[in-house]
Amino acid sequence: MIRVVESAEVAPSTYGWEIQARGLRVRVGRRTMAVDGLDLSLATGVHGLLGPNGAGKTTLLRTMATVLRPSEGELTLLGERAGGADQRALRRRIGYLPQDFGYYKRFTVREFVEYMAWLKEVPKAGVAGAVQRAIERVGLADRADDRMKTLSGGMVRRVGIAQAIVNDPQILLLDEPTAGLDPAQRLRFRELLLELGTDTCVVVSTHLVEDVAAACTDVVLFAAGKLVFHGTPRELAAAGGPEDVGDSPAERGYSALLNTTGTDRASW
Amino acid sequence: MSAAVLRTEVRRSSAFWAGVLVPALALGLIYGMYSKGPWWKDPVRWTEQWVPMAIWGRFLLVFLWPLAAGLGAALGMRDARSGMTELIATTARPARRRALVTAGALALMLSAGYLLVAAVSAVQIASTGTYLTFGWVPITLVGIGGLVAGGLLGMGLGRALPSPLTPALLSSGSLVVVIALWSSTATGSVGDGFLPGRIALLSPTLAAPADPWHTVAGRVTAGQALWMTGLAVAGFLLVAAKDRAARLLAAVPAAAGLVAALALFPAHAALVPDAGAAKLVCQGAVCVTKVHEGKLAVLAGPARDALRQLRVLPGAPVRVEETPTVHQTESAPPRSASAILVDFGDFEFWHLEGDALRRALLAGAGTPTCLDELRATDARLIPEFAARTVAASWFDGQLRPLRGYRYAAAGVAAKAQQAWDGLQRLPRSEQAARIAAVRQAGLTCQGDEYAILTSGAGVAR
Numbered sequence: 001m002i003r004v005v006e007s008a009e010v011a012p013s014t015y016g017w018e019i020q021a022r023g024l025r026v027r028v029g030r031r032t033m034a035v036d037g038l039d040l041s042l043a044t045g046v047h048g049l050l051g052p053n054g055a056g057k058t059t060l061l062r063t064m065a066t067v068l069r070p071s072e073g074e075l076t077l078l079g080e081r082a083g084g085a086d087q088r089a090l091r092r093r094i095g096y097l098p099q100d101f102g103y104y105k106r107f108t109v110r111e112f113v114e115y116m117a118w119l120k121e122v123p124k125a126g127v128a129g130a131v132q133r134a135i136e137r138v139g140l141a142d143r144a145d146d147r148m149k150t151l152s153g154g155m156v157r158r159v160g161i162a163q164a165i166v167n168d169p170q171i172l173l174l175d176e177p178t179a180g181l182d183p184a185q186r187l188r189f190r191e192l193l194l195e196l197g198t199d200t201c202v203v204v205s206t207h208l209v210e211d212v213a214a215a216c217t218d219v220v221l222f223a224a225g226k227l228v229f230h231g232t233p234r235e236l237a238a239a240g241g242p243e244d245v246g247d248s249p250a251e252r253g254y255s256a257l258l259n260t261t262g263t264d265r266a267s268w
Numbered sequence: 269m270s271a272a273v274l275r276t277e278v279r280r281s282s283a284f285w286a287g288v289l290v291p292a293l294a295l296g297l298i299y300g301m302y303s304k305g306p307w308w309k310d311p312v313r314w315t316e317q318w319v320p321m322a323i324w325g326r327f328l329l330v331f332l333w334p335l336a337a338g339l340g341a342a343l344g345m346r347d348a349r350s351g352m353t354e355l356i357a358t359t360a361r362p363a364r365r366r367a368l369v370t371a372g373a374l375a376l377m378l379s380a381g382y383l384l385v386a387a388v389s390a391v392q393i394a395s396t397g398t399y400l401t402f403g404w405v406p407i408t409l410v411g412i413g414g415l416v417a418g419g420l421l422g423m424g425l426g427r428a429l430p431s432p433l434t435p436a437l438l439s440s441g442s443l444v445v446v447i448a449l450w451s452s453t454a455t456g457s458v459g460d461g462f463l464p465g466r467i468a469l470l471s472p473t474l475a476a477p478a479d480p481w482h483t484v485a486g487r488v489t490a491g492q493a494l495w496m497t498g499l500a501v502a503g504f505l506l507v508a509a510k511d512r513a514a515r516l517l518a519a520v521p522a523a524a525g526l527v528a529a530l531a532l533f534p535a536h537a538a539l540v541p542d543a544g545a546a547k548l549v550c551q552g553a554v555c556v557t558k559v560h561e562g563k564l565a566v567l568a569g570p571a572r573d574a575l576r577q578l579r580v581l582p583g584a585p586v587r588v589e590e591t592p593t594v595h596q597t598e599s600a601p602p603r604s605a606s607a608i609l610v611d612f613g614d615f616e617f618w619h620l621e622g623d624a625l626r627r628a629l630l631a632g633a634g635t636p637t638c639l640d641e642l643r644a645t646d647a648r649l650i651p652e653f654a655a656r657t658v659a660a661s662w663f664d665g666q667l668r669p670l671r672g673y674r675y676a677a678a679g680v681a682a683k684a685q686q687a688w689d690g691l692q693r694l695p696r697s698e699q700a701a702r703i704a705a706v707r708q709a710g711l712t713c714q715g716d717e718y719a720i721l722t723s724g725a726g727v728a729r
Contacts, residue, residue: 065358091360102351106280118273119359119366127272163355 015079017041018201023073026063034059036225046197048212049205051222057205058099061173065096092121095169099176101160105149109159116163134162153180172202190215213250221257229257277373282342290381294328315392317480317559322404325386326411326474333446333472336378336415337422338439344426367508375416382412398561399545406489414472417499424506446471466533479594480559481546482539491532498525546592556590570626577663578634581704585634601636605711608634616672624671630660633703635710651718654683659706687721701727
């Protein structure tokens, strides 16, 4: 399929990392520092953001999506500082699937994705093609003209992914994208991630360690607002031993890095 | 692309329902309430004249305005209710541009709905209306602006307070406010004079038209246009507002509109005479107002015959003229020695033509009744109607009932027969003298017409 290629896409990048955090702190509410001093550099590829509940994964993604402003430190996205006065140009190049993905129930799938493309300021001439391509990539072409309210939970999630990628973002932030997807869809989704990771910096937040092991080029392990581990899935697996909790090498590595013991697991 | 998004919003948001429900409610009220709705007011029928049509449209805003506010609130709440706020906040398109398209869809559909209602009436007026004026255009535009302002204000408030109760509370609240404002402008209503006239004019509604010879004062329309524009801009600013400071800013255009409107509004009388509508159009000695030019053909023949028959009386009238005023039920209608005055809205002339119309003109020997027809008791009305029937019949030499008195027919017929028989026994000259005296009593409202016919009381000798 032919699509419009913007000059910004082919211009050589002037930054080393798509996402770079230095001493990043993000406050949520009055007291909680949900991200507490993060140094992290992410380039093109698929980055799995792992961590227990309440680790600050969602807060970190929301900050990267320009919903929240950094309280301290610095977050640079595509060479631009996040939280600045005018983030319009930056936002055009970000795709985001929030954890609680809301949608207009009476829109059709195509209308909804088209509406999001308009909000993301996709150039007019390219909208129809971009929308069709995004819907096809999530496997919803046959439901494109159905109303959103007729879709199952998994299909809604896939529309969420479609709207996130409709503007061919350079940074793609997906918060729990596999929630509600059945096993076959999850496998298809992993393929899509690998495909996207070739030219996009994808950050996927998830609880599912095996998703990360299968589809990510590297793993960011996050706990209590701090970075615990950053490495390849292979390195994650190597961190665990037979004595650690888990059903797969990656899970055992995850447990080992978070220092989880069998008794802790039982008390969750 | 904006056009495609606008089309989606029109089809999929509550803007769509605005386009359906506004004409459905309006036309339902018009055609469903009575056989002709409140549109029974014959001289100001909704489908007869341009200016009354526009004023009826504004009257309907009593019901349409709360509907628009409620639908607007539902649309304003949509992002919060569907959990889209966060996702939208991360997109590049400025909030104002986004708000413009959604608010534009609502405004478009509300306007289309209002115009559709006006169009249903306009096609009928275009074929029968005789007084072509563009005075209805500003009145209708203010109506559209008022409806849009209601919708946008509702949308802004719905966005600021996205509670499921907001649309219902806003609709019912604005219904109360609009009715309170409207009833204090409607003559004879319980709220008449409850609020100062200037405050009452802040309502987008207008009282139902009382006659087709008045139009809305230019200062009223201009003031209301500014006020509604202020409200619409305030609503839009609320929709596009990012924070509390921006919401407070919305008060500025609303206040500016309010001040400008109050400065422009006249202290009294929102309606002014429409000289063009009241201009007399004549065929010989028979004249009607421009708005009723179509009735001239019906009136001219019977009127000429009635004038000719009346010539047997001294001081007979020489003209038949429509009066450009509506008969106030609290008082007797106007009268003239030189002309028979016709009020097509009066039940004595109601839808009459030909012979029945001629005889209605001859009633009371060419004079209107002196009684307040709605308040006088039967004890006074029946002899009066009988006397007027006998006087009309005398010119034909045959007693026949008058169509306008059908509701009191039994009582009137017996009484009229009695007077008629008595009159027939008198010499012709005495008969003529008594009929002339009845006419005199009708012109001066002195003396009892029935007593004059039966006993000759007050007949000039």
